[in-house]
Amino acid sequence: MADWENLRHFLAVARSGTLSGAARALKVDHATVSRRLAALEAELDVILVDRLPRSSRLTAIGSQVFDQAVTMEAAADGIARIARAAQTPLIGKVTLSAPPVLAAHLLAEHLAEFRSRYPDIRLSLAAQAQQISLSRREADVALRLVRPEETGSVARKLGVMPFGLYARHDYPHRNGPDRWQFIAFDESFVDMPQQKWLLGIAGARPIACELNDIGGHLIAARAGAGVAGLPCFLGDADRELVRIGEDVASFSRDIWLVVHRDLRKTPSVRAVMDFVTALITQHGGFTA
Numbered sequence: 001m002a003d004w005e006n007l008r009h010f011l012a013v014a015r016s017g018t019l020s021g022a023a024r025a026l027k028v029d030h031a032t033v034s035r036r037l038a039a040l041e042a043e044l045d046v047i048l049v050d051r052l053p054r055s056s057r058l059t060a061i062g063s064q065v066f067d068q069a070v071t072m073e074a075a076a077d078g079i080a081r082i083a084r085a086a087q088t089p090l091i092g093k094v095t096l097s098a099p100p101v102l103a104a105h106l107l108a109e110h111l112a113e114f115r116s117r118y119p120d121i122r123l124s125l126a127a128q129a130q131q132i133s134l135s136r137r138e139a140d141v142a143l144r145l146v147r148p149e150e151t152g153s154v155a156r157k158l159g160v161m162p163f164g165l166y167a168r169h170d171y172p173h174r175n176g177p178d179r180w181q182f183i184a185f186d187e188s189f190v191d192m193p194q195q196k197w198l199l200g201i202a203g204a205r206p207i208a209c210e211l212n213d214i215g216g217h218l219i220a221a222r223a224g225a226g227v228a229g230l231p232c233f234l235g236d237a238d239r240e241l242v243r244i245g246e247d248v249a250s251f252s253r254d255i256w257l258v259v260h261r262d263l264r265k266t267p268s269v270r271a272v273m274d275f276v277t278a279l280i281t282q283h284g285g286f287t288a
Helices: 004-016 019-026 029-046 060-085 100-117 191-201 214-222 269-283
Strands: 048-050 055-058 091-099 121-127 141-144 153-168 182-184 207-208 227-231 241-244 252-261
Touching: 004 029, 004 060, 019 029, 019 048, 055 060, 060 091, 060 269, 091 100, 091 153, 091 269, 100 269, 141 191, 141 269, 153 214, 182 191, 182 214, 191 227, 191 252, 214 227, 214 241, 214 252, 252 269
Parallel strands: 091 121, 091 141, 182 207, 182 227
Antiparallel strands: 048 055, 141 252, 153 227, 153 241, 153 252
């Protein structure tokens, strides 16, 4: 029978397409991935991966083994979730994945409050813009700005996060919209909804600077670099900024809470979900 750890490393190679990418995903060195992959091929007596100069491509038999290994992984993760759900109430580590803007500017500010309520729960907050897999236990609970569709997960819409345009109170062109210059993301974020919204407003007007973090947009706007498109809960709370362009097209993002169905009744996970739900639904910066 194939060693599960060898299979796990094979799955990482198949998903990342390179040995180095698999090493980064698993937080091990390149040599460990290569050794585990070679061991699996020796166990099965087949070649699973064609090792090319810059990539690793599955062979025909490798693709078949990958499909079976994915099924095995899902079953193994299911066993782990069942065991997790039976753990002692309100004790242990819970990983919460959230978009950077919510992680840094809302959730992090309330970690001390959560800790005082639940001293035996270690809340691990991961600021992640990309989608993560709850089935593969990359997080226990997640907040997302698009409705998750992962099989086995349960999602609930918590509210709506409206956006607006903001600039310093003394921004020189505050009352001259034709002279506004904008703070945007770079081209790697071209498909992000708020980037499309902002560029649609900017039109032919210049982009003053590009930053790939909403916190950077806030700081740049505060420094007078230009006009930023910010979540209203963030912009309205900043005393150095003022909302402008009340006649521009409105824009908002939905906020979704998602958990794997096997964990949703686990007491420690439930405590995190209830705490996050209260923060979002009772915050004046979000709408229902």
